[in-house]
Amino acid sequence: MHAAFDLTPDGRHVVLATFEEELYWFDNVKGKATLVSVAADRRDPEVVWGPEGRSIAYAARGKTRRVLRQKLEGGDPEVLVEGPFSPEHWSRDGRRLALIETDARRARILTVSDSEAPTGLSEDFERLAGLRFSPDGNFIAYAALRTDRWDVYVSRVPPTEERWQISIDGGVQPRWRGDGKELYYLALDGAVMAADMKLGARAESSAPRPLFRAPLRPGWLNEFAVSDDGQRFLFDVPVYTPTTDYIHIVLNWGLSEPR
Numbered sequence: 001m002h003a004a005f006d007l008t009p010d011g012r013h014v015v016l017a018t019f020e021e022e023l024y025w026f027d028n029v030k031g032k033a034t035l036v037s038v039a040a041d042r043r044d045p046e047v048v049w050g051p052e053g054r055s056i057a058y059a060a061r062g063k064t065r066r067v068l069r070q071k072l073e074g075g076d077p078e079v080l081v082e083g084p085f086s087p088e089h090w091s092r093d094g095r096r097l098a099l100i101e102t103d104a105r106r107a108r109i110l111t112v113s114d115s116e117a118p119t120g121l122s123e124d125f126e127r128l129a130g131l132r133f134s135p136d137g138n139f140i141a142y143a144a145l146r147t148d149r150w151d152v153y154v155s156r157v158p159p160t161e162e163r164w165q166i167s168i169d170g171g172v173q174p175r176w177r178g179d180g181k182e183l184y185y186l187a188l189d190g191a192v193m194a195a196d197m198k199l200g201a202r203a204e205s206s207a208p209r210p211l212f213r214a215p216l217r218p219g220w221l222n223e224f225a226v227s228d229d230g231q232r233f234l235f236d237v238p239v240y241t242p243t244t245d246y247i248h249i250v251l252n253w254g255l256s257e258p259r
Contacts, residue, residue, distance in 0.1 A: 006048045006056075007225035007234050009178055014234070015056050017047040023058060025072055036070060046086040046222070051094040057087040059102075067099065081110050081118060088131040088222075096157065098131035098140065107131055107142060109157065121159050130173045130222060133157065134180045139203055141166070141174035141183055152185045154203040164203045166195050171208075172218050178228030184211075186218035192233065 004017040014026040015036070023036040036056065047058040055071045057080060065084050068077040080087075080097060085108065088098040099108040099118055105127040108118035121128065125144035132141045134154075141154045152167040152174045166174070170188035176197075177184070183195050183205065192214050196206035215237050216223055223236040 004046045004222060005225070005234075005236060006222075007227070008049055008053045009228035010053075011227035011232055011234075013049075013053065015047050015049060017058060023047055023056065023070075025056075034072075036072065046088065046100075048087045048090055048097075051090050051092050057090060057097060059086045065102075067097070080112065085110075085118070088129075089133055091133040091137040091157075092135055093137050096133065096137065098133060100129065100131070105129065109140070109159065119159065121155065132174050132176055134176055134199060135178060136180055136199065139199055141176065141185075143172040143174065143185070150188065152183075154183070154197075154205075162202070164205065166205050166208065167193070168208060173222060173224060175224070175226040177226070177230040182230055184226055184230070186214055186224065188218060190214050190216070190218055192224075194230075 006015050012028055014028060016024045016026060025034045025036050047056055049056055050069065055069055057067055057069050060066055060068045064082055066082040067080045067085050067087050069080050070077040081099070084101060084103045085099040086102050088100055090097050095112060097110045097112055099110055101108055107121035107128040109121060110118040121140070125146050127145040128142050130143040134140065138157055139154050140157050141152060143150050143152055149170050150172045151165055152171040153163045153165050155163040166183060167185060171185040171193060174183055174185040180199055181197055183197050185193050187193050187210070190213055191210040192212050193208040194211050195208040198204040214224065215235055225234045
């Protein structure tokens with residue numbers, strides 16, 4: 001059973017994290033799965049692709065909690081940051097990694113080549129989830145919880161006090177199209193929504209419109225991915241194996257045997 005996944009922009013490869021602390025790389029073209037690691041953190045098994053599509057970042061178990069980068073061709077993993085963090089998304093230029101502080105569900109942005117601690121995104125919300133850098137790396141989309149409702153927002157990178165709400169009646173799990181001109185998310189009623197985006201001095205958006213109904217009940221966890229062209233959607237849908245149940249009927253139960 002897998003707990004988290006991420007899709008490469010070209011849609012050819014998927015990386016899976018399982019509750020058994022395993023990481024698998026799946027080739028959608030060849031239909032082949034390869035075991036990458038057995039050190040994932042089962043408590044928060046998020047995993048994301050590196051910008052070049054040949055490495056992954058994941059939360060690892062051990063004496064201390066940390067986020068590691070593992071190259072698919074092998075070798076020892078590299079420590080990106082130590083602490084109670086879970087990776088959410090890597091910017092396309094490879095400079096920044098979006099993190100969730102798992103103990104408090106706060107968002108942090110790590111500059112990968114910098115030795116300084118990750119910077120905070122926003123402290124105004126109860127919880128944050130689903131962080132996604134825009135393709136140009138200048139903005140970040142996320143879902144935020146305030147007064148019992150999740151909504152989708154966009155903020156600048158590096159963070160400032162400016163932010164723009166994209167969803168109207170609630171939403172989670174934002175995803176960018178590869179050119180940054182469209183943002184998708186899941187409405188709280190299960191509809192897949194799309195908003196046209198114009199990124200420049202500010203983030204401008206059209207009114208969100210429904211595309212189709214998602215085959216799942218949306219939550220704040222990462223449960224779907226979108227190909228770079230916005231034409232293919234991958235959902236984390238449980239597959240149940242049918243079982244046959246038998247009913248045993250006992251007649252004259254409780255009666256003594258005839259003498």
